[in-house]
Amino acid sequence: MNGQTKTRTRQERIESLGIPKPKMVQWWIDSDKADWAVRILIGLSAAIALLVVCRTWEPRFAYRTGMIPVRDIIARVNFEVENQIETEALRLQKVREVPVYYRNWKAPLEQLRARLKNRLFVILDAQSLKEMNEEERKAFEEFVAVAAVTPESATADQPSADQQFSALKAVFASDPELEKLDTAIKNLQKDEFDNGLLQSIKHQPEQGSQRFIRVYSTEPSDAVEVTVDDVQIALMKPKIESMLAEEFRSLFGGQVETDQHRLVAQMVSRWIDKRLPEYETLSYDDEASGKARAEIAASVPPVMKKFYAGQSELADAGEPLDGHELRLLHMEHLQWTNYRGAIDRIARVAAYGGMIAALYLLCGSYILFVDDRTLVFDRVKLSKLLFLFVCTIGISYWVASDKYRSELAPLVIASIITAIVYGRDLSLLLMSAAIISVTLFLNEGLSHLVMLAAAVTTSTLLTGRIRTQSHLLFVGGVAAAVTFLTVVGVGIVTGDTTTIPTGVERLAPTTVSFLEVLNGLAQEGLRAGAFIVISAAALTPILPLIEKAFGVQTDLSLLSLSDASHPLLRRLAQRAPGTYNHSINVASIAEAAADAIGANGLLVRVGAYFHDIGKMFKPEYFIENQSGVNQHDSLQPAMSTLVIIAHVKDGADLARNHHLPQPLIDLIMQHHGTTLVEYFFNEAAKRSEDNPNEKQVSDKDFRYPGPKPQTLEAAVMMLADTVESASRTLVDPTPARIQNLVDQIAQKKMADGQFDECGLTFQQLNLVRKSLVKSLTAIYHARVKYPSQQPA
Template sequence: MLAIHNVGQPATEARLVPRERVVPERIVKPGGPAQREFVSAFTLPRTGAALFQLVADRIDSRSTLTHEPEVTARLRDEARSRVNEHFDTFTKGDVLVEQGQAIGEEQLILLRMEHEAAQSARSLGERAGRAVGILGLVAALFLLTGYYVFWHEPRIAGHLWHITTVCGLVVLCLLVVRLLANQTWNAEVMPVAIAAMILAIAYSPHFALMASFGLSLLTCMTLGSGISYFLVVMGGTAAGALALNDVRTRTKLIKVGATAALGYLLLTWAAGLWEHQSIELVRSDGLWRAGWGLMAGFFLGGSLPFLENAFGIVTGISLLELGDITHPLLQELVRRAPGTHNHSITVGAIAEAAAERIGANALLVRIGAYFHDIGKMLKPHYFVENQVGSTSRHANLAPAMSTLIIIGHVKDGVDLGRQHHLPEPIIDLIEQHHGTTLVEYFFHEANRRSGANPDGSTVHESAFRYPGPKPQTREAAILMMADSVESASRTLSEPTPSRIEGLVSALIDKRLRDGQFDECGLTLREIAEIRECLIKSLIGIYHGRVKYPEQRTA
């Protein structure tokens, strides 16, 4: 309906008329829609055009009506207010949508209204029962997760910050899922995939698999979805999380996103065929979910530095960047303490092989070995590997003072690491690689001098021990063993395989009896495998070579 009046009349004379009774001026102009429609009715277009022109010449080309938009809106509102509302009533048993009928906007609104009416019609007891059921499921899920974390994820269970970040991530994921709900592009799978991948990077793929189950279940409860949707979300998310075993390149994250995308796509098709959905709907849902799974990988690649800071973790990408020889600390170590640097490189090589043998973080051990003795660069010539000449700097020092210098390299290394913003896992390796072991040479020297002096005071063993802590992780324990056996092997005049084997076994057994491995989680089987691997590596380093004719000594 349009409000119009004759040209020359005031706007108050406007009246509502049907739109189809008003011919816009542009339609009857030459070349307009009216002419084209008129001409198309004739077999000979020229005849039709001539007749139209004959009629058009006799029509007044001036406008005869004026349209009033504001009056049109007011009169429409008044007409609408005079119409009584009409409601369709449906009773129990009535068919809302016939089977096989295409669901348009009207049918969709009707179904949503029926669902809302059914929800509001529930009694207080039914609502309370549903709430109790949901709380019970959530409580059971959290208890199961808590049990798993307590026994299998000590890094989370023992730190309030890690517990807080994990819980916050879960809550944030569910909030984003709720915001993205009821959209046609299935974007709610993306926050679930991102959350699971973050947990896989921060902790372990196995914990991420456990979290994927919980997140998928909570997502289905939030959206009110069925078992097929749960399987789709769970399967695709788990595929991406389990692929995150070791992140050393950013392209790995894109591959992980592609793995999740493939999982979403295949499971969407499987669920759709199972539920007899239309091919068009299955294709659309599958492509949307696959796209969001791939986007999750790209998102992680860009946000990885922020995730490392938030969760206090270090990824393979960051470790490889730290291991670059151009790092300022490593360059300074080469200049000030070349012997220590050479020792660190060797320790890193043999420790990495041992870590790979038992499934520990080999890259973390190797890079940690590069930095574990950086504290020695402050007093390099007090350490035998940097000593120039046959005279030792400790010759004129008391054993207690020499011990303080030796022990001090750990604290100095931690301070240097923090000044250069090394990740906490690397600093932990620096701090723990000697544990609470005894500085035996100077302890025995102090006892010898005390025994030779009748007035000598009692030598306390605690004064000659490193302050610790003992190794808290498998990686720290491996570094301790590799560091000690590499240093001791340099003292062998003839490093034969049997002597190397005896030396390594004796040193590791001494650390074991001293309780240095009590807090790191290593098993006796793993210690035996580490011992075997270290022996093999050292024999390879000190292998015999064929003498050349002009060579007197090897």
């Protein structure tokens, strides 16, 4: 065995002296490092989320429609903006020049050719002009230029009807089936009508070119570009006549052209020319033409207007910003943002990160040293708090755009929620941090901060206890009125947040009258007030969800739970009537005591109704429900103590099973704290003294499991429950005896350390004692004895 002692380290030698370390160092050594790391990670995650959601790396565009700049706005960087008027004019010019699409449907020309042959067959069936029947004469008259003339009046230019009839018979004598004529018409159709026929242009000048069109038969991709003159029916007559004359000479006369061939060609061309308007083949294709116009318009480059840094004026001072000026300012802002380098962006994020860290430090210090520090030490509560404010600030940032301008809505909603959940004092601090953040993220000025502060502060202070359905509507109405007056007052003083309605005539090009300013401010204030009222009213139906999410109760919900028809209370009255009566009495005296110190009296009253519901399982083991037989006479003190103590856990289980809110469950668990069950402890101690063989009794086995009261409400409940039960043992409950009893019980609870964790002060304890004495004295007040009750 090695007899040498182990060499101690230097640190161990220093610690062996027993010199106490500084408190902060010792606290850090004793703290749970993993738990702190998780909470720090939660805080960092919330901060990073804010920095990302609010796009802190780039400056926010701060101008809005109708805002009146206090000085001329000059461009900070060189940039270009599209001149929409000139660009549209250029595009319209290009569109006017683009050939549009027409579809060529050739079937009508086939019908025209067939009709021509049919009418000629009718005429050629006649033997002579005089022997024509009615139908033949009508067909012949379709080909003659005018009514039949006499041979004496016939000329070379205008032959007689007989001459024209004879020419038809002579020319077509060699073509009884009119096959040559059909060939001539086909050649005419191929050479002159192949691109179609158009009576008049079907599109407007702004839809496309009036000189050229694109013609297709099957698909627009196969279209050919032609001039309108080539397809317009009104210009076809000379083309048809010359074409047919050439065809007739070639097909009927060989190399020799006769007068008869020329005359028949004229007659046929005249007949065709008269009927061409009925056989129009081109139809306007609006879909294909629209695509062509869109393509040509898209190909036109925009006409740009240049602005120069330090020279070009973007908006005039004293004039409301309109849509055109806002577009210029937005383009200048984008260009200015793009010029900023990575260092500038990182610096902005770091600056906003420092602001968030400062607000964390401010609010965290207040919570740790003044308010409820569990908000920082409890991960769930910390996460809920940070999530609420990340959502509030993030939504406010995104709905503050010129389109909505409703950043007040989420802030008012958050102020009411925080007032309900965390109380008005902490809510004021938290919402102050929120409106500072929103103002800086939005790049707004002092007047905007004052407006937000007016709305949020008023909503927070007026929220208070919610006992009626209309309470939040009242809060919204008053907050809206205060905000309206604030907007008008601050706007008049600063003169830089005025919104001037459109269409108002101005006194001078660069001045705005006071009435116009007032009118614009009133509209801005009414808009803000409307958002506040709507937000407050919208919270009323979702109050139960808020209570469940944050584990709190409003007076509205507590009042519904205080109904005596609640299943648990009705069952308590049936199974343990003595306990039920005790609970009613405790509720009465505890509510008054809680109100005396500014605690939530209604919560204490409702908690008192339910605080002993665990006694329903074994009501006969509790003195108030016994009728002569004491069940504990047959039990050992330790077993009796277990039965008595069990009603706390049983009550909490019942409450959870019936979905009672967590604050009521906490009151059930804490209303006995870790107090000693004195009667059975004393009984056990007495038996231990009488029997030397039994081990010494420890008071730890006869105490309630706790926890000790964590809130003022739980402390008041503990005192009220104890003094109400003890007062029943007084033989003659005079005011002096009641006061002495209450004082003794209060001193004993305090000496036992039951109030160490609830923050109850001596002053508050004194007020609670006075209230309890007053309430019990009223209950047990002396009555005048009637003569029949006097002793003989």
